[in-house]
Amino acid sequence: MGVLTDYFIARDDRDAARAHKSTGGPKGLGFETAQWKTIDPVVTLATLDEVVTGRDALEWIRSGAPDSRIAGSDGDEHWVFRVYDHHRAVLESIRDDQIKDVARRWGATEELADWEPQDVEEILRDLVRLSRIARETGQGLFCWVSL
Numbered sequence: 001m002g003v004l005t006d007y008f009i010a011r012d013d014r015d016a017a018r019a020h021k022s023t024g025g026p027k028g029l030g031f032e033t034a035q036w037k038t039i040d041p042v043v044t045l046a047t048l049d050e051v052v053t054g055r056d057a058l059e060w061i062r063s064g065a066p067d068s069r070i071a072g073s074d075g076d077e078h079w080v081f082r083v084y085d086h087h088r089a090v091l092e093s094i095r096d097d098q099i100k101d102v103a104r105r106w107g108a109t110e111e112l113a114d115w116e117p118q119d120v121e122e123i124l125r126d127l128v129r130l131s132r133i134a135r136e137t138g139q140g141l142f143c144w145v146s147l
Contacts, residue, residue, distance in 0.1 A: 013082060019080050034129075092132060
């Protein structure tokens with residue numbers, strides 16, 4: 001089945017943490033959500049960051065990326081993470097006319113090489129859309145991860 005990752009918008013960390021107890025994820029609680037398998041909020045978004053900004057993803061991860069987990073412990077099967085502010089800013093910076101090209105380059109990375117190009121583009125469109133809505137409404141962007 002794989003790892004499920006649902007990106008969603010919530011008012012703040014406390015609001016987003018409610019999704020931790022939900023076995024069905026944030027969508028069942030009424031959050032604006034984009035559901036995709038294995039779109040990791042650290043590694044996969046770091047590779048997107050590298051594609052857009054040139055900042056080395058592996059170097060950033062190895063340098064000790066701070067833990068963005070807001071709910072869940074090591075023994076759990078569900079967690080909620082806050083999308084890093086820098087990654088959210090990268091998503092917000094992608095213009096509509098850049099999405100196709102950025103998705104093509106992101107899809108060529110090791111993390112997404114097995115994905116169909118149209119799926120990578122759809123993922124990117126979803127993430128950009130959620131980031132923009134979060135910014136416009138003064139909310140946060142989060143990721144629910146389930147094993």
